[in-house]
Amino acid sequence: MTDTDLEANGADGLPRAEVRRRRSLSLVWVVPIVAALIGAWLVFKALSEKGPEITIAFKSAEGLEAGKTKVRYKDVDIGQVTAIELSEDLKGVLVRAALVRDAERLISENTRFWVVRARVSASAIYGLGTVFSGAYIDLDPGPPGKPARHFTGLEEPPVVTTGMPGRHFLLESERRESIEIGSPVYFRQIRVGEVVSFHLSEDGSKIVSKIFVHDPYHRFVRRNTRFWFASGLDVRIDSAGIRVRTESLVSLLAGGIAFDTFLDPGDGREEAPEGAVFRLHAGMDAAKEREYDERDLYVLLFDESVRGLSRGAPLEFRGLQVGKVIDIKTELDLASNRVRIPVVVALETDRIALRERPKGMETREALLAFLVERGLRAQLRTASLLTGQLYVALDFFPKAPPARISPKGPYGYPEFPTTPTPFEEIGAKLNRLVDHLDRMPFDEIGRDLRATIKGARRVADSPELVEAVQSLNGALKELRELVRELRAGAAPELTATLEEARRALAAAQATLAADSPVQARLNAALDELAAAARALRTLADYLERHPEAALFGKGKEK
């Protein structure tokens, strides 16, 4: 017998009642208590992590999936799309998303949401990861604002998000060129920013592009900085050779904007403030051109044809540009039956430096009036004989009839006197030619001529000449035989050649058909050629009348 049996049965061997103290609660109840604690903890965790529920309106729910699409900020999941439904007007979708608790601090009325999908543009590829992982919703918290729960999502990701250091600038241009949102902005061929947006100005007269220049490059944008389109290639052929300029290969494809501050001793060196407005020039050369703030508009009335004069044509003073043509209009004066063509020019007066400023001429108007009194006139001149381009020249014509700047000319601009030079000039030169002819010794020339003819007759009558003529006859006969032989031998080949030529012509005809592009281009080229020929003819005529001009030039004004 063991001890246990002894204990159970007692010393007397009789069964003994076991006295057991009952625990009121079994240890096994720990299990459900632990389970309940775990459950409570889970519920608490779920409730404490529950953040704001938001709705975002998008145009389409492309790539979004309820229960799967995440809301991310800086690539950290902060929520999930819970439902996607059509908006009440059926024009868009409403995306409901449950965010985590921490997101409460992120979202406000200024928060912007957008869908990140894979996008490929000429300048960059974005969101490549989403090709595999699917789209997700990104957000930019924006500046602090009032709490909000309903948002309108952006269709395009914003180029610049909050907290990116840098500055915005506004650029005004007449054309958009190939600028897109996200197009690069270059400074000395380094990419320093992007185009954020562009829109038409309220009156529709220009395009206002908003660009963002990153820190620290925004400090290079100064008050006198020039911006220009850096799109594509700038090919230039001039006396210096061929120059090709481009900002980068990307800008070649996608377009871009470049800026630089050209050395300018003037003011405007301080940094441009946020939101400063600049002009966006067409090209680097246009941007480099010094902008003259002082420009006076004048109207010039010409009687002759202004064919070849275009807007932007230079206004030159002895070869130096002092302004340009702004506008060309037409005006028919029925009373005097005259057609006068008003040409509006901008005279950049401060381009003309004065060695000393005479007294009483402190204003530009007074100075110009004085110069006009001294014979300053505007005149149309041919810039190029080949193209027939005209420009407006300012020059002194002391012989010109007296004129004044009339302050109230047509179109509200003061009228600047012109001089109708070309024909007058030609007339004067003709007179001088006749003078020269008068002085020619015609009698002497006649005598000399007669003597020469006599000498010639003597040569003609000589026997040597007769002999020479006879031998020439023989030579001609031989030549005729040769030709006959050639005809017999070469005729078939010639026919074949002609056949070939005809076929070639037929092919050429197809190319040159009236509707072929070659034809159109050829026509244009022929027109150009005709213009050139016309100009050449003018030159030839002039030279015919002034043979000496070929040597001595056009001659000087008297």
Add this chain to the structure above:
Amino acid sequence: MTASPRTARQAGMAACEVCLLLSPRSRSRCPRCRSPLHSRKPQSISRTWALLIAALLFYFPANLLPMTTVVTLGRAQSDTILSGVVYFIQTGSWPIAAVIFIASILVPLLKIGILAFLLVSVQRGSTYRPLERTRLYRITELVGRWSMLDIFVVTVLVALVNLGALASIQAGPAAPFFAAVVVLTMFAAMSFDPRLIWDRCSGEESDD
């Protein structure tokens, strides 16, 4: 009830729980294997209740939390048991959906329900169809281990689908809860003494 055979208890005997040797009830330990001798499993009802309640508590997170997280090409997708069933129904795989639904949702729930019913009926001293109730208990005990099917599938998948960045499957937080439900219901079924069903029918008072 008709005359039922005498039970061991009525004869003043008790069966060893381990080696099933019938010994007099006066002994506290089995004379053969020396394990504690009880006429009925001690505290059977309260133990079963405790385990059953714990299982029921774990049943909720097991079904609400994601069971698996499938990462395909960087895109993570978490599925609960029910969303997996819905997925299979949507893709037309009815049989698979049925298997998962029955093995993972219905069976644990039925087990908990049956055990609760048995406990309540025993506690109320019901004499309602003891044979069928015993059968129910037997089925519950038999079927218990098969509820681990879901855990097995997840385990195998996690081990098999491990293609690095391409695709991988991770067990979700629901897996341990689900395993706990299965284990706890199995323990609950074990701790329940089916003889209690018959005790009332033979008009005996439980001393337990």
